[in-house]
Amino acid sequence: MYFAALLARTEDGWEASDTELDDVETLSDLMDLARDASVDEDTVLVFIEQEDAWFGVIRVDGEEDPRIYVSDASAAARSSYGEILLTDELLGREPEAEDEIAALEELVDLDGTEDGEPDGTGGARHSVPAPAAGTIDAIDPDDDPDAVPAGPIGELGILADLGMSEKELLTLRTDALVEIADALGAAEVLETVR
Structure with a gap:
């Protein structure tokens, strides 16, 4: 109420x-x-x-x-x-930082292929690549920037x-x-x- x-x-x-x-x-x-x-x-x-x-x-x-x-x-x-x-x-x-991060993650492809391109395994690539050291994805999950x-x-x-x-x-x-x-x-x- x-x-x-x-x-x-x-x-x-x-x-x-x-x-x-x-x-x-x-x-x-x-x-x-x-x-x-x-x-x-x-x-x-x-x-x-x-x-x-x-x-x-x-x-x-x-x-x-x-x-x-x-x-x-x-x-x-x-x-x-x-x-x-x-x-x-x-x-x-930072205002709308999560939107900028999501956009950057979509643009960056760590194995050099674009979404939907063959990845050498005979099929289209649909999974998210494992995070590389030093990337935004490698941030400690305990340091959640969205935590309130x-x-x-x-x-x-x-x-x-x-x-x-x-x-x-x-x-x-x-x-x-x-x-x-x-x-x-x-x-x-x-x-x-x-």
């Missing part, structure tokens, strides 16, 4: 609205929703919570890049909405100037969004959309 909401800061306090994520496929889609809810390009917080598993906070301040915090990256990685938040940059990966770390990831100070310290954010588990809203002075408005 997911819950998602937007909190937009105004000069009169916070305004809350629930958020339908059915049409959200990318982080850009989520940013568009946040910016549409913004009043005078002020701060907007997007909350996403999967019951008892993980929560995420995305902060958008005007046209600046979004700031993201996810409470448990490995749990979020198993969620379609969590995957939206776990960008290559947040995970410390367990635990929190992102910007710990995302809410520090709004009333919630890094330490407080790290201690949140269940009902995290209620506690965050309470620290921001927005508990009542969040409760109206919950």
